[in-house]
Amino acid sequence: MSVLWWMLLIVLAAGGVIGWHCYHYPGSWRHTFGAEHDGARRDLDTARGALRRLESSRRKEVSGAQAGVDAAAATRRRRIREIEQRIADLREPGRGTLREELGPLSLYQHVLEVRTDDERSDLPLHGISVRSDHSADAGHVYVVDPGGRQHLLTYPAAETAEDRLRRFVVDVHNAIADAKALQVRNASRIRDAEADLENARSDTSKQTRAQERLDETTARWQDDPRIPKARKELEAAHDRWQALTGRRPR
Known part of the structure; x- marks a missing residue:
């Protein structure tokens, strides 16, 4: 400067x-x-x-x-x-972690994702049911969603072994049982949380x-x-x- x-x-x-x-x-x-x-x-x-x-x-x-x-x-x-x-x-836990996939079905912690040519749906596990049957040429998985609609997924035998398909359906059954048990626990937790919320709103x-x-x-x-x-x-x-x-x- x-x-x-x-x-x-x-x-x-x-x-x-x-x-x-x-x-x-x-x-x-x-x-x-x-x-x-x-x-x-x-x-x-x-x-x-x-x-x-x-x-x-x-x-x-x-x-x-x-x-x-x-x-x-x-x-x-x-x-x-x-x-x-x-x-x-507690009310809407989302998908959770991915557990396994089989073609157009993806099993998450809280939902079963179903993909077809027309749509993709996340079905809450606690509200669905699933079963399978098999023929010489293919295996079939039937998923009933919470609204009562059925979804049919077909797996050609040449592409998916029968025991693989059966294990997947068993895993879905077990995940559904876990989800229903979680729903019961969450219902109690929601009641407790709603009581906490009422107290928090009224406590000035x-x-x-x-x-x-x-x-x-x-x-x-x-x-x-x-x-x-x-x-x-x-x-x-x-x-x-x-x-x-x-x-x-x-």
């Missing part, structure tokens, strides 16, 4: 300092900077500082109490959302306590005589400065 730039920065900084002093201590150059008026300037600074510290304390306390209210409300909302998500997951105790603290803090500062007193003292300091200089500080 060149000397010219440094000189410009110094001039700007000095101008900023002078401007700040002229704004805070309006009047002649002697009033703003003269040593003989140090006491008058300290008088202003003392009154300004006293009011500023009190107002800063008030802002911090009221802001902290308001943050407590906001935090309590956010905690309650988060708890409600978590319980609602838990209930949703933390918010109430936080709001009471905010109200108490706000009321205490409204009744506190120190800020009005500090404002009067600052006005008196302004009066003294105006009487001295003919200019009133802001």
Whole structure:
């Protein structure tokens, strides 16, 4: 950076300092900077500082109490959302992990995916039934969906061994049994979670306590005589400065 730039920065900084002093201590150059008026300037600074510290304390306390209210409300909302998500997951657990596949059938932890030329369906295991039969040329799997519709899947014997097909159907049967048992357990869990949700929605105790603290803090500062007193003292300091200089500080 060149000397010219440094000189410009110094001039700007000095101008900023002078401007700040002229704004805070309006009047002649002697009033703003003269040593003989140090006491008058300290008088202003003392009154300004006293009011500023009190107002800063008030802002911090009221802001902290308001943050407590906001935090309590956010905690309650988060708890409600978590319980609602838990209930949703219990009711609709999704596919789960893939266990095995056999052609157009894919067995997942919670559903049996059936793919045909016309559609693809995720059938919840707890609501379906499955059976198979075999001929010399092919094996057949019949899946009854929760609505009662049947799906027929045919596996040519040359492509799928009969024992492979039978093992797959047995695995589906066992997965259906597991899914039905899980449904029973989940029904109980859902009832418990719904009770938790009702409690979470009705429990506003933390918010109430936080709001009471905010109200108490706000009321205490409204009744506190120190800020009005500090404002009067600052006005008196302004009066003294105006009487001295003919200019009133802001």
